[in-house]
Amino acid sequence: MTAFSIDRSELDSLFQALKKRGYEVVGPTLQDQAIVYDYIESSAELPVGMSDEQEAGSYRLKKRSDGALFAYAVGPHAWKKFLHPSHQRLWTVKKQKGDLQFISEKPNSIRYAFIGVRACDIAAMQVQDKVFLSGTEKNYFYKELRENTFIVGVNCSHAVSTCFCTSMQTGPKLLSGFDLSLTELIENERHIFLLKCGSKKGEEVLQELSYDQAKPAEQEAAQKLIENTSQQINKNLDVSNIQELFYQNYEHSHWEDVAERCLSCANCTMVCPTCFCTTVEDVSDLSGDHSERWQKWDSCFSLDFSYTHGTGPRRSSIKSRYRQWLTHKLATWIDQFGSSGCVGCGRCITWCPVGIDLTQEVAALRGIQK
Amino acid sequence: MSHSSTPKLAVWKFASCDGCQLSLLDCEDELLAISEKLEIAHFLEASRLQIAGPYDLSLVEGSITTAQDLEKIQKIRQQSKYLVCIGACATSGGIQALRNFQDVKEFSSAVYAKPHYIETLKTSTSIASHVLVDFELQGCPINKKQLIEVILAFLQQRQPNIPSYSVCVECKQAGKVCVMVASGTPCLGPVTHAGCGAVCPAYHRGCYACYGPMESPNTQALSRRWQDLGASRKDLVRVFRTFNAYANDFHKISEFHEKKEK
Ligand code: SF4
Ligand code: SF4
Ligand code: SF4
Numbered sequence: 229m230t231a232f233s234i235d236r237s238e239l240d241s242l243f244q245a246l247k248k249r250g251y252e253v254v255g256p257t258l259q260d261q262a263i264v265y266d267y268i269e270s271s272a273e274l275p276v277g278m279s280d281e282q283e284a285g286s287y288r289l290k291k292r293s294d295g296a297l298f299a300y301a302v303g304p305h306a307w308k309k310f311l312h313p314s315h316q317r318l319w320t321v322k323k324q325k326g327d328l329q330f331i332s333e334k335p336n337s338i339r340y341a342f343i344g345v346r347a348c349d350i351a352a353m354q355v356q357d358k359v360f361l362s363g364t365e366k367n368y369f370y371k372e373l374r375e376n377t378f379i380v381g382v383n384c385s386h387a388v389s390t391c392f393c394t395s396m397q398t399g400p401k402l403l404s405g406f407d408l409s410l411t412e413l414i415e416n417e418r419h420i421f422l423l424k425c426g427s428k429k430g431e432e433v434l435q436e437l438s439y440d441q442a443k444p445a446e447q448e449a450a451q452k453l454i455e456n457t458s459q460q461i462n463k464n465l466d467v468s469n470i471q472e473l474f475y476q477n478y479e480h481s482h483w484e485d486v487a488e489r490c491l492s493c494a495n496c497t498m499v500c501p502t503c504f505c506t507t508v509e510d511v512s513d514l515s516g517d518h519s520e521r522w523q524k525w526d527s528c529f530s531l532d533f534s535y536t537h538g539t540g541p542r543r544s545s546i547k548s549r550y551r552q553w554l555t556h557k558l559a560t561w562i563d564q565f566g567s568s569g570c571v572g573c574g575r576c577i578t579w580c581p582v583g584i585d586l587t588q589e590v591a592a593l594r595g596i597q598k
Numbered sequence: 599m600s601h602s603s604t605p606k607l608a609v610w611k612f613a614s615c616d617g618c619q620l621s622l623l624d625c626e627d628e629l630l631a632i633s634e635k636l637e638i639a640h641f642l643e644a645s646r647l648q649i650a651g652p653y654d655l656s657l658v659e660g661s662i663t664t665a666q667d668l669e670k671i672q673k674i675r676q677q678s679k680y681l682v683c684i685g686a687c688a689t690s691g692g693i694q695a696l697r698n699f700q701d702v703k704e705f706s707s708a709v710y711a712k713p714h715y716i717e718t719l720k721t722s723t724s725i726a727s728h729v730l731v732d733f734e735l736q737g738c739p740i741n742k743k744q745l746i747e748v749i750l751a752f753l754q755q756r757q758p759n760i761p762s763y764s765v766c767v768e769c770k771q772a773g774k775v776c777v778m779v780a781s782g783t784p785c786l787g788p789v790t791h792a793g794c795g796a797v798c799p800a801y802h803r804g805c806y807a808c809y810g811p812m813e814s815p816n817t818q819a820l821s822r823r824w825q826d827l828g829a830s831r832k833d834l835v836r837v838f839r840t841f842n843a844y845a846n847d848f849h850k851i852s853e854f855h856e857k858k859e860k
Contacts, residue, residue, distance in 0.1 A: 260775040260802065285823075287780045304775055314771040491816045493788035494763060498770035509759045512750060514631040525771055530763040531813045546814060581766070581778045581788050582823045 229424045231442035231450075236419040238437050239271040239297070242380070242408075245436040246341040251378055254310060255343030256303070261289060263303040265310075268343070275300065282388035282574065285583025294414050298344050301388040302573050306501035307349055310340055311373050312356065316523045318508065323517035335372035344382045345406065347399030348391075351571040352501030354405060358565040359504050378429060381406035383450070384457045390574030392463040392587060398571045400457045408433065411450040422450045465572065465587045466594065467558070473593060474559035478551070482592045487547035489582055494527035496576035496584075497553065502569050507532070528552050554586060605654035605753070607632075608640035610674055612660025612667050613694055613722060617739035618685035619643045619659050624742050632746075635753055651677030655752050658731075661687040661694060661722045668719075668728065675729040680752060683725045684745065686738035686841040690810055693738075695722040695844035699852075723844065733758065736791045736810040738841035744793055761792050762813040765805050769796035777804055784824045786837060789815035789847070810842035817851035831859035 234242075243253055255268045256275055263275045279290045280300040292299055320331045357374065360367035384391075384400035393399030402409045407430035411422040422442050425431045442450075497503040507526035512519035526533050529549050534542035543549045561569030570586070577585045609619055623644060625632065639649035656678035662668060675681055686692050697705075698721045706713040725731055735748055744760055751758035761767070765787035769776065777783040777799050785804035787796065791812045798805050811817075821834050829837075838852040 261780045262775040264773065264775065285779055286782070287776075304770075304780075305773060309773060489816075489819050491764070491788040491819055492814050493766040495766050495770060495776065495788075498767065510756075511747075511759065512754060514628060514635060514746075514750065514753075516754065525767075527763070527767065530761070530767070532761065532763070544814075546816060579776055579779055581776065581785070582819055 229426070231447050232423045232434065232439040233420050233442045233446055234423055234437055234439045236271075236297075236421065238439070239421070241437050242433070243268075243270055243343075245433050246378060248436075249339075249378075249433070251339050251341035253341045253343060256298075256300075258289075262287060263289070263300055265303075265305040265307065265342075271297065274298075274344075279386060280388060282390045282578045283583070284390065284577050284585045285580055287578050295419065296385070296412060296414055298382045298410070298412050299386045301384065301386060301391055302346055302349060302575060304499055304575070304579055306499060306573075306575065307342060307345065307353065308356065308501055308504070310342075311353070311377070312360070312370055312504060314525045316369055318521045318523050320518070320520045333369075335369045337372065337376070339376040339378070340373070341378040341380065343380045344410075345379050346382065346384055346573075347402045348393040348396070348571045348573040349501055350379065350381060350402065350405035351393075351396070351398035352573065355502045355565070355567060355569060355571065356504060358567065359502075362565070378433075379406045379408075379426075381409040381426075383409065383411040383454050385412055385453050387457050387460040388574065388578075390463060390577040390585075391461050391572065392465050392574060393572040394458055394461045395463070395465040395467065395587075396568060396570060396572035400461070401454045406430070411453060413446060413449055413453070415449065420446070422446055463574070463587055465570070465590060467568065470568075470590075471559045471562060473590070474555045477593050478555075480593055482589070483547045483551050485592070486550050486584065486589055487545065489584055490546050490550045491582060492529045492546045492549055493581060494529040495579050495581060497527040497529060498525065499575040499579045500557075501573055501575065502557075502571065503527070505533070528556070554589060557586070558590070604635070604637045606639040606649065606652075607636040607749075608651070608653040608656045608674075608678070609638075609643065610640070610656060610658045610660075610670075611642070612658070612671070612687070612725075613663040614660030614685065614687040614692060616643060616659070618688075618737075618745075619657075621684075621740050621742040621745055622657070625746055628746050632749060636749070652679065653677055654679045655749070656681045658683050658688050658725050659685050661691045661724060662728055663694060663719055663722045664717065665719065671725060671728050680732045681725075681729065682733045682735060682748060682752070683731050684735045685740050686736065686808070686810060687722075688725045689734040689736050690842040690845035690848075691722040691724050693841050693843070696839060697722055698844055699839070721844075735760065736842075737793050738808045738810075741793050741795075763792055764788050764812045765790045765792050765794065765796050765799075765809070768792045768794070769799045772796055772800065774799050777802055778823070778827075782827050784827050784829055784837075786820070788812075789817050789820050806840060807837070807848070808841055810845045811847040815847045817847055818854075821851060821855065831855045835859065 274297045322329045360370040381402040406426040409424045506523045531541045557569040706716045748758045778785040786807040787805035790807040791809040793809045834855040838848040
């Protein structure tokens with residue numbers, strides 16, 4: 229891949245070029261003391277000069293003096309918020325002169341341009357692709373949105389204590405799955421981006437920017453930056469023989485230990501970029517001749533999730549729900565979809581209100597005290 | 599309009615502030631449509647008209663606090679095909695259940711000039727502690743959209759869509775940033791029943807648990823987190839003793855902290 233360089237000021241030209249093509253630009257921005265993903269108009273709405281510190285159960289913003297735009301790790305939102313929204317109408321049924329008329333919902337034709345997608349999050353999209361698009365029944369809501377999305381990836385220049393993409397081999401370097409990739413370089417009063425194209429669409433957009441060929445020194449600096457980020461990561465998840473580990477430990481006493489701490493609040497599944505589970509709700513109005521079926525995010529931590537007719541919830545204990553979550557995420561997911569359900573983004577660790585850390589739970593199952 | 603085949607609705611009040619019944623009156627847009635589907639046979643907050651039972655659906659607000667209440671709720675149960683409790687008072691005894699932790703005689707003599715006029719039970723308890731109930735809609739006050747959903751579900755003979763998971767699920771679905779994680783603000787959302795739409799976290803405050811306990815609250819684990827964030831035992835007793843103080847899970851944990859405090 230050829231590397232180019234653009235000036236920081238060209239980022240707004242990138243926004244314009246994307247908008248001109250009919251994309252809704254979405255990217256990181258500050259909201260309620262965190263960096264979230266939302267609609268943004270210009271690069272000024274990015275978290276300019278902001279960084280973060282994350283630990284199990286804790287997230288804090290930190291200011292930087294260099295005006296960097298992407299010097300933080302992933303926040304509470306995952307891109308699934310756009311590609312697999314929390315509420316989706318599936319169909320509507322109307323009663324007309326005694327007949328029932330079913331109207332299926334059309335997929336949303338909105339075209340998103342995601343700015344600043346991290347390597348782990350691209351991996352998460354690829355995991356969800358397998359979930360939604362690989363079987364015989366494709367999720368056409370997801371398919372339409374996913375295919376229409378333009379991805380501007382960014383290489384991570386800063387990792388936090390909850391990151392472990394290196395264990396899952398998903399980051400911090402972007403390898404594929406983007407239309408354009410950026411590496412932010414701030415050196416000697418210069419603020420530039422190294423840019424690579426990952427698709428034809430990306431190449432077309434590049435033509436609308438004013439760019440240079442990247443100099444060898446710049447490429448080296450970018451390479452160093454990413455290596456540095458890798459070295460900042462010290463959380464580790466040992467995935468060797470991970471399926472056997474789980475399948476041989478359904479009855480491990482450690483599950484009781486986690487159950488004492490786990491709130492079954494479902495935050496981990498809500499923030500996880502790969503968790504995809506939903507429920508359906510039929511809603512009707514008072515007239516009785518109009519009803520709709522909605523798909524809503526659900527979680528294996530809710531009691532209703534395992535409710536079966538006649539027997540009630542199959543997983544009534546918190547122990548069984550946490551075990552289900554972790555076993556699926558790290559082991560049965562591989563049987564089901566051919567890859568791990570975890571990309572090492574660390575969100576479930578940071579955003580667990582009581583700071584439960586899956587890497588430590590796995591270590592405990594292995595009999596290692598961390 | 600003939601009401602002969604229209605199901606009859608009754609709304610009953612026990613010890614309460616009327617806020618939950620008001621939620622029904624608050625359903626301005628839907629109320630007319632509801633009154634076309636249901637004959638409002640007894641709803642003193644709205645009309646003096648009182649049509650005799652039996653009733654197809656009884657909505658019960660308020661807690662049981664007097665000997666008369668005890669008799670009245672039995673009669674209502676006998677006359678009601680379906681009995682749905684609405685609000686924290688009816689589902690857990692309400693804020694007035696704080697008396698259950700004290701000596702009623704002692705404070706009635708402190709408050710009233712002629713305490714012998716006060717005839718009350720020692721406790722304020724939920725409707726379900728006395729009669730069989732068909733559904734409990736939690737909240738202080740209840741969410742009017744959820745109330746309509748419960749009435750609709752009754753009319754259409756289906757399960758109401760009222761999730762009993764935590765407030766956190768609603769908080770995250772709405773894309774809010776967790777106040778506990780991002781600013782260390784103690785929040786009761788993880789042990790609290792969904793329904794409010796995570797109003798408080800949306801305004802950067804911790805959840806106060808107006809909707810009572812969620813389906814499987816781990817109050818011990820959350821208490822430990824609150825302590826890490828600086829809450830004392832006393833604080834913990836207080837936060838679990840509000841609108842739903844006598845709900846089983848909150849009752850147990852506040853007593854636990856009270857004992858530890860001593
Ligand atoms: S399980 Fe946790 S670390 Fe793994 S992808 Fe999900 S949120 Fe990220
Ligand atoms: S692991 Fe943490 S976030 Fe997940 S359900 Fe348990 S307490 Fe909630
Ligand atoms: S703010 Fe409260 S309700 Fe929202 S996710 Fe955090 S703990 Fe749960």
